[in-house]
Amino acid sequence: MPLTIDRERNPARSRAAILDAAEKLFAEKGYDATSLSEVGAAAGVSRGTPGYFFGSKQELYDAVLERCFEEVRQAVRAGRARAMASQQPPEAILAGAVSDYFDFLAARPNFIRLIERRALREGGTSPVGEQLSAGQEALAAISAELGLDDAPSGDAAQLLLSIIALCWFHLIHAQTVAPAVGVSLEEPADLERRKRHVVGLVLYGLRGLERPAATLTTAPAHD
Amino acid sequence: MPLTIDRERNPARSRAAILDAAEKLFAEKGYDATSLSEVGAAAGVSRGTPGYFFGSKQELYDAVLERCFEEVRQAVRAGRARAMASQQPPEAILAGAVSDYFDFLAARPNFIRLIERRALREGGTSPVGEQLSAGQEALAAISAELGLDDAPSGDAAQLLLSIIALCWFHLIHAQTVAPAVGVSLEEPADLERRKRHVVGLVLYGLRGLERPAATLTTAPAHD
DNA sequence: AGTAACTTGCTGGTCAACAAGCAAGTGCCA
DNA sequence: TGGCACTTGCTTGTTGACCAGCAAGTTACT
Numbered sequence: 065m066p067l068t069i070d071r072e073r074n075p076a077r078s079r080a081a082i083l084d085a086a087e088k089l090f091a092e093k094g095y096d097a098t099s100l101s102e103v104g105a106a107a108g109v110s111r112g113t114p115g116y117f118f119g120s121k122q123e124l125y126d127a128v129l130e131r132c133f134e135e136v137r138q139a140v141r142a143g144r145a146r147a148m149a150s151q152q153p154p155e156a157i158l159a160g161a162v163s164d165y166f167d168f169l170a171a172r173p174n175f176i177r178l179i180e181r182r183a184l185r186e187g188g189t190s191p192v193g194e195q196l197s198a199g200q201e202a203l204a205a206i207s208a209e210l211g212l213d214d215a216p217s218g219d220a221a222q223l224l225l226s227i228i229a230l231c232w233f234h235l236i237h238a239q240t241v242a243p244a245v246g247v248s249l250e251e252p253a254d255l256e257r258r259k260r261h262v263v264g265l266v267l268y269g270l271r272g273l274e275r276p277a278a279t280l281t282t283a284p285a286h287d
Numbered sequence: 288m289p290l291t292i293d294r295e296r297n298p299a300r301s302r303a304a305i306l307d308a309a310e311k312l313f314a315e316k317g318y319d320a321t322s323l324s325e326v327g328a329a330a331g332v333s334r335g336t337p338g339y340f341f342g343s344k345q346e347l348y349d350a351v352l353e354r355c356f357e358e359v360r361q362a363v364r365a366g367r368a369r370a371m372a373s374q375q376p377p378e379a380i381l382a383g384a385v386s387d388y389f390d391f392l393a394a395r396p397n398f399i400r401l402i403e404r405r406a407l408r409e410g411g412t413s414p415v416g417e418q419l420s421a422g423q424e425a426l427a428a429i430s431a432e433l434g435l436d437d438a439p440s441g442d443a444a445q446l447l448l449s450i451i452a453l454c455w456f457h458l459i460h461a462q463t464v465a466p467a468v469g470v471s472l473e474e475p476a477d478l479e480r481r482k483r484h485v486v487g488l489v490l491y492g493l494r495g496l497e498r499p500a501a502t503l504t505t506a507p508a509h510d
Numbered sequence: 511a512g513t514a515a516c517t518t519g520c521t522g523g524t525c526a527a528c529a530a531g532c533a534a535g536t537g538c539c540a
Numbered sequence: 541t542g543g544c545a546c547t548t549g550c551t552t553g554t555t556g557a558c559c560a561g562c563a564a565g566t567t568a569c570t
Contacts, residue, residue: 073538073545094407096319099529110547115531117545177407183463184317184400184407191467199467214469217477221469222484228464229456230449240406241451244414244422246437246444254440261445268495269488296519296564322555333521335558340519344556 075117081107082114087128091174094181095125129182132175133194139168140198144205154210158270159263161206166231166259176235199224212273219273226269230262298340304330305337310351314397317404318348352405355398356417362391363421367428377433381493382486384429389454389482399458422447435496442496449492453485 085106118124207214308329430437
């Protein structure tokens with residue numbers, strides 16, 4: 065193993081460093097505002113190295129996204145296995161899953177911002193492969209565990225989308241919408257409080273889905 | 288009135304046209320990817336006119352945002368007045384308000400994308416004045432109408448944030464997350480179905496808030 | 511009324527800055 | 541010697557800011 069200090073040639077290391085730096089910069093500043101020079105500098109390589117390894121800026125971006133989605137799919141798979149192995153009642157499993165997902169997203173600001181930016185960059189792009197399989201796995205898990213309708217746009221899918229929305233939105237808008245409506249998210253205790261609210265909302269919503277004959281006095285909107 | 292066709296000088300008209308074009312382009316493509324030349328072309332004026340009226344690109348962007356927030360505040364005010372005038376029970380009022388807000392956002396793709404992009408552009412920016420007053424008005428309305436705790440980060444604020452999240456998220460991720468979890472939002476009927484789900488979820492959640500002693504078997508997360 | 515002085519709305523040329531991509535290097539190791 | 545892992549120089553294109561200029565009013569003054 066001939067290596068002097070740290071400045072040896074190590075393509076795998078360089079590649080990973082570039083990927084890490086690009087993920088951070090793309091997430092924080094967006095695609096257009098990030099230059100390959102910046103990525104190189106943040107990765108500790110020269111201006112041209114990102115291009116050398118990934119061909120073009122667009123391909124680097126794609127590689128960053130792919131790696132992110134793969135991580136999510138792994139997490140969904142692990143969470144599902146754990147939920148199926150546990151012997152708790154469905155409600156408790158759902159509560160645990162929502163709580164875990166809430167924490168999972170909160171711990172990955174880069175990921176959220178990347179996906180969010182991607183959704184904004186021309187909404188006409190369909191979900192990428194990894195994203196789709198992660199979603200399908202989560203849908204299968206939730207419908208099987210809770211005995212809900214797993215048809216397209218059915219109860220399980222709607223509930224899953226709501227869970228994602230509730231665990232997601234406040235992370236993007238923590239500095240804007242949340243304080244505007246009087247929700248603070250600065251301290252860990254604030255986040256915990258938000259989490260309890262979200263879990264509670266989902267559980268009560270689930271009860272509503274299980275008893276669909278309940279009297280919901282949905283007044284027709286005036287339009 | 289010496290004017291031949293339509294090419295007369297009209298600063299108010301030019302200003303508004305530039306603002307309209309900039310709103311559309313900033314919402315669709317983002318700040319960086321939009322050039323002042325494009326804005327000028329879309330507004331039917333020359334390349335230099337946006338800069339002439341607004342000084343700099345950043346100031347044009349600020350002006351666009353300010354106009355948007357003002358519109359929202361007007362809408363919140365009107366909705367609140369209508370809700371207070373109606374003589375329906377609180378649950379029906381809430382259902383109507385959520386339904387209206389759902390439709391309000393769905394009808395304003397520019398607005399949503401602008402706010403979303405703003406939240407991503409350096410999360411360190413606090414809510415702008417108009418945004419804050421709109422949020423405070425909505426909070427006051429919801430806590431008064433439903434008799435909920437209106438303290439900072441209290442029940443009313445949490446519920447309001449959840450309502451916004453639920454009415455908002457699917458519009459940003461209609462092409463990505465939603466199809467990945469099996470929710471279609473292509474047809475108006477799909478949107479209607481989503482709306483019913485959201486309204487139902489909020490109403491059941493409200494019942495949970497009103498009976499806080501309910502047995503919520505929130506299993507502690509395994510971490 | 512007429513005209514000269516001035517302001518305002520708007521245009522298009524120019525320029526410095528910077529980015530992406532390519533190609534020609536440079537040094538290291540097998 | 542050859543190929544791999546980079547770096548550096550350069551080209552080309554784009555963008556925002558600035559500026560000079562012009563034409564359509566508008567005001568002031570005779």
